[in-house]
Amino acid sequence: MQIEGTSTSTFRERSDPHGGDRTLSYERFEYHETWTNEDGEKFSISGRALQKDLKVTPLGGSLYQVTAQLSGQRGVVMAGDEVLARDRGLVRFTFTHDIETGAREFLGVRFNGPHPGFETDLCKIVAPVVGTASAEFHTPRPLGTTEASMGYYEYLPPSYGEVGGGSPLLVVANGYGENGDGSAEGLDRLLFTGIPRFIDVGGWPLDRPLVVLSTQHIEQPPGLGPVCEDVPWFGSCVMQLQHDLGHPPVSPCTTPDELRDFIEFATGRYDVDPDRVYLTGLSCGAFGTWEYLAEFGDDQVAAAVPIAGEGRPAWATSACALGDVAIWAIHGELDPDVNPAGSIEPITSLSGCAGVAPERAKLSIYPGLGHDGWDQAYSGSEGDDIYSWMLGFTRD
The missing domain is CATH 3.40.50.1820 (Alpha/Beta hydrolase fold, catalytic domain)
Structure with a gap:
């Protein structure tokens, strides 16, 4: 499929209000994409959300545990004026990050609000339109x-x-x-x-x-x-x-x-x-x-x-x-x-x-x-x- 779109983001860092020697970050982003298949059938994906670190905990050496939160509308899938799926609300996830090697390990996620895009293959969501x-x-x-x-x-x-x-x-x-x-x-x-x-x-x-x-x-x-x-x-x-x-x-x-x-x-x-x-x-x-x-x-x-x-x-x-x-x-x-x-x-x-x-x-x-x-x-x-x-x- 052919994909066209735009995206913008703002990234900032702040001090950890819980103390410690690590800074926290947040990123505000917005994007819009249009996907078109060979037959000219199309759908769009857009999102507007804020992702921010809530807490960073030192685990020893260069390893840290990070708790982060994503709020807003992470993704809206539409065909014309019809909404096929909409992710909104809060997503809180935890992972470890080694700042020397860059290695990350996902530890878990909690949802608040509907998030069909996290659980369903995008291709299955848009199948009624382009499948x-x-x-x-x-x-x-x-x-x-x-x-x-x-x-x-x-x-x-x-x-x-x-x-x-x-x-x-x-x-x-x-x-x-x-x-x-x-x-x-x-x-x-x-x-x-x-x-x-x-x-x-x-x-x-x-x-x-x-x-x-x-x-x-x-x-x-x-x-x-x-x-x-x-x-x-x-x-x-x-x-x-x-x-x-x-x-x-x-x-x-x-x-x-x-x-x-x-x-x-x-x-x-x-x-x-x-x-x-x-x-x-x-x-x-x-x-x-x-x-x-x-x-x-x-x-x-x-x-x-x-x-x-x-x-x-x-x-x-x-x-x-x-x-x-x-x-x-x-x-x-x-x-x-x-x-x-x-x-x-x-x-x-x-x-x-x-x-x-x-x-x-x-x-x-x-x-x-x-x-x-x-x-x-x-x-x-x-x-x-x-x-x-x-x-x-x-x-x-």
Whole structure:
């Protein structure tokens, strides 16, 4: 979306009336933004408020605890003359601040007055104006309510059931932060990011023909242990360890067997084309995607998009056989958790394999991004259309 607007602010400091060697600050700000999508649909966000420190308490050395307050109207979201959301009243929050390192740790917040913007995704607030009705086609399928071995979210496009030969199917593997117990409440964690979020907030085009099934991995305690503590690229270490242990039940990431069993379930339950099955995942789900490709190749899927995952163990296992499935790996350039080499090395190596065309081994490294990139890839904001690319492949 295109964003235009203005903002002004006034910042001042004052002595702490409670004493101490720290000064307090306050900032009065005002802003107005207009957001416009490609279809010319628009909404505005504006705010006028005062933020001030109420108290600073020394905790020793360079560390301080700060209690601050925000008053006024932090944000008003409008479509024309219609108010979609309005945050007003008081917000009091507490955090620690290390004045030497700049590190901050949030400790808590208290509200007085309505603050829908603090609890609701902005995209969901404005969906009636600039979004689609995709959320109406999105249904949780908790563990135990189907024959699947995992709970999942189901999206059936309006065209579902009307496509000769069945709709194309996209299976989405979740990241570690979205793991849960597969219950109705636990599945809501899938709505925090990635494709399930875009569908939930009305950001998914209704003319996109894909059936989307977003799975939730259950991590059984006690986990894989402390082996990877205090090492560079912690996530890569954990993923390598899970691979070396053969994906035990305590695995933090979705396993290849889980994906194989779920795809078998999905192609039997839904009216989908078994030759147009696609797989994607973010972080832990991307690792699970790589591992699935190494073990099962093109037995079930035609193309895959792993994002910010560790693919080097898969390459070490299967090498050029990974080329049986078209792969587009995506990674943030500055990822501190999963080494970008986990995408770069297997795709670079795969590109050198005989018979692997450039379109079947693609790589996108997003400059300036850390352990993310999935929202950019799934939304297409970086210019990558992974959906048209996937739909260009069928299983031989």
